[in-house]
Amino acid sequence: MTPGSRGLLGVVFVLPGLLVLIVALLGPLALIAGISLMTYSPTKIWLPVFTGANYARLADAYYLGVTWTTVKIGLVTTGVCAVLGWPVAYFLARVRSRWLGLYMFLLVTPLMVSSVIRIFGWLVILGRQGLVNATLRGLGLGTVELLGHAPAVVVGLVELLLPFMVLPLMAAIERVPESLEEAARNLGATSWQVFRRVLLPLSVPGLVSGSLLVYSVAISALVTPALMGGRKVRMLGNLVYDEVLTSMNWPFASSLAVVLLCITGAVMVGYLRTMQRLTARGGMA
Amino acid sequence: MTRGPALGLIVAAVYLFLLAPLVIVVIVSFDPTDAFRIPPSGLSLRWYRAFFASDTFVRAFFRVSLVVALLVSALATLVGGLAAVGLVRYAFRGRTLVEAAFLAPIVVPEILLGAALFLFWSYLRIKWTATLAGLALGHLLIALPYVVRTITAGLHGIEPALEEAAMSLGASRAQAFRKVTLPLIASSVLSGAVFAFIISFSDINIALFVAGADTVTLPVHIFSQIAWQADPTIAAASTLQILAIGVLLGAVQRAFRLRVAM
Numbered sequence: 001m002t003p004g005s006r007g008l009l010g011v012v013f014v015l016p017g018l019l020v021l022i023v024a025l026l027g028p029l030a031l032i033a034g035i036s037l038m039t040y041s042p043t044k045i046w047l048p049v050f051t052g053a054n055y056a057r058l059a060d061a062y063y064l065g066v067t068w069t070t071v072k073i074g075l076v077t078t079g080v081c082a083v084l085g086w087p088v089a090y091f092l093a094r095v096r097s098r099w100l101g102l103y104m105f106l107l108v109t110p111l112m113v114s115s116v117i118r119i120f121g122w123l124v125i126l127g128r129q130g131l132v133n134a135t136l137r138g139l140g141l142g143t144v145e146l147l148g149h150a151p152a153v154v155v156g157l158v159e160l161l162l163p164f165m166v167l168p169l170m171a172a173i174e175r176v177p178e179s180l181e182e183a184a185r186n187l188g189a190t191s192w193q194v195f196r197r198v199l200l201p202l203s204v205p206g207l208v209s210g211s212l213l214v215y216s217v218a219i220s221a222l223v224t225p226a227l228m229g230g231r232k233v234r235m236l237g238n239l240v241y242d243e244v245l246t247s248m249n250w251p252f253a254s255s256l257a258v259v260l261l262c263i264t265g266a267v268m269v270g271y272l273r274t275m276q277r278l279t280a281r282g283g284m285a
Numbered sequence: 286m287t288r289g290p291a292l293g294l295i296v297a298a299v300y301l302f303l304l305a306p307l308v309i310v311v312i313v314s315f316d317p318t319d320a321f322r323i324p325p326s327g328l329s330l331r332w333y334r335a336f337f338a339s340d341t342f343v344r345a346f347f348r349v350s351l352v353v354a355l356l357v358s359a360l361a362t363l364v365g366g367l368a369a370v371g372l373v374r375y376a377f378r379g380r381t382l383v384e385a386a387f388l389a390p391i392v393v394p395e396i397l398l399g400a401a402l403f404l405f406w407s408y409l410r411i412k413w414t415a416t417l418a419g420l421a422l423g424h425l426l427i428a429l430p431y432v433v434r435t436i437t438a439g440l441h442g443i444e445p446a447l448e449e450a451a452m453s454l455g456a457s458r459a460q461a462f463r464k465v466t467l468p469l470i471a472s473s474v475l476s477g478a479v480f481a482f483i484i485s486f487s488d489i490n491i492a493l494f495v496a497g498a499d500t501v502t503l504p505v506h507i508f509s510q511i512a513w514q515a516d517p518t519i520a521a522a523s524t525l526q527i528l529a530i531g532v533l534l535g536a537v538q539r540a541f542r543l544r545v546a547m
Contacts, residue, residue: 007375010377013368014372020422021386021389023422024398025389031404087299088295091293115487116511120515125305125306130321163303217394237394245403257401265392
């Protein structure tokens, strides 16, 4: 067989997959990019008349507010995930136990279960008739609104996304030799100093890739704010959903989608880059 | 950093937080009342009977979610496996670009994939929301990156020289692949298939947009039930999903020491 025909065979092999990407990804994304520049019509949904009005509308105080809420919830979620995820990642990177497989299984399995089920669990725990409020009432402390505000959405998102922070952090910490920690301690560093001066700086690559991943998924959340945020908390994902399926203003929905896509796309490309560097460095060590 | 009891306590607390919603859902599904109480006031299968008595729940679980997940698992393994072979075993122009393209669906938020697919089909006037094909194609798209990556990694791990040796002993290229390479990458193919199944089975973000009235998946049905009437039938349905996924993962992990492609 000549090299040329072998190369051609490779193209044949990847062709079905490429076809899926074209039909289900490239086509639809090109379409929404196009529609986002068209004029909305209440009767025909959209008219083929070129306009920038859909993007201009995003500068509205209301939509800027929703964007700000989205960014804020994304940042807080990422921060909380980093704080909670670091000790877990350190533990998993350093533990020498035959239970490690179980620990990993328990960390990753929740990722496999539908997010709507995990949020349902939070509604049972935090709802007005939920476990926490039942306990509070039992103690004569009255009812507390634990749902329907931004902190509730953060609780839901942190629980959903925490493993995405732990896994890259764990990869980064595993690359720090334990002898480095011992050396610092032998030279008189306290546990806090070892963490602050040695471990934390060396875990930054993991922290960066975990943060980018968590942030990009958090700002495109839809189900979590819809179920845990009540009517008050609206994120960009909720707007996209309403504009596509309820208001049927597809040009505006498309412009929202394009903006969200640009933000998350940039963040995800950053994630893939840092992750690549993280694994490449591990290969050399 | 101390590795003493303080760290252990923090880690245990975070695990508790991570697993609490799943554990709670499982517990309340066995409560005979609809009070969502912990500890439950008894042990009963009342809500499981309610689940199997509900046409919409049974349909969403067995006739939509399960069927689509099996379909996606088979298709993604086939399409993704072929792509992996093409990417690893052959050199062609634009190979790195194609490899990057297979990661693209990960970069796009799932809700936007769902919204874009819905608008695309509406634009082309394809009534795919009324059939399982629309769901299957959407899920195939998000499953492909994981399958391609898992099988690519498996192929990188074996020597092409083995296949060449088989061929020099008289096997055809197809025979060498089937008899030598395929058994060696069986575990990564199986991991890919299981991942694809789970991605489809637990997806809500795409289904929320592309599932029609007759093709409501289990997660979408749970979503709308929560908004309407949150009774523990939802917990029973959820527990059945957790059980299905847990059994599948446990079996695969035991058999092949599955490495999570994360």
